[in-house]
Amino acid sequence: GAGVSQSPRYKVAKRGQDVALRCDPISGHVSLFWYQQALGQGPEFLTYFQNEAQLDKSGLPSDRFFAERPEGSVSTLKIQRTQQEDSAVYLCASSLVGRQGRGYGYTFGSGTRLTVV
């Protein structure tokens, strides 16, 4: 597609429920990032994929968070046993370049707003 697509746009989960957030990057983009943006804050890095390989997951806040990109295109961020502190906007971004692309900006999706009640 023309841009990075994320679904759902909004998700309300009861505390303890599992959720799955989907990201469709721009076709052919090698790099894919997930960021978490809490209310009133800047986005914070969660994890990075180069094609299907998860090269950095240092930003995942706990072992309840899991991300995958099995075929190197669509990615899913899964949060198990959601907690109220998980409430945030989850942003996905993709880039055409791979590991050498340090100086490049990315295309961000519109995000999924997760509210845990």
Place this chain on the structure above:
Amino acid sequence: AQSVTQPDIHITVSEGASLELRCNYSYGATPYLFWYVQSPGQGLQLLLKYFSGDTLVQGIKGFEAEFKRSQSSFNLRKPSVHWSDAAEYFCAENNAGGTSYGKLTFGQGTILTVHP
């Protein structure tokens, strides 16, 4: 640890007035710096970026930014603000301890309000 500071949480300007949003970065080596804009309910849109070379960078929508190594700053400017510029602006740095894939560290953002 690497950090990006945006000292102003909220700025209000009148339409047609000039604008400067401040950004300071902490990493001492050659930083890769970005400004993004986020409208309510939207993702982040890249305004401009600095890698090297000319320290005055031109971006989209009439924005520019100046890299000043001596001040560790990368301030965003616009000579005449339009009502449609009202949004939240984020400064970001891409270095992440030397990783080459470009993990971004963002500032906390500056909310811009434009009065008619």
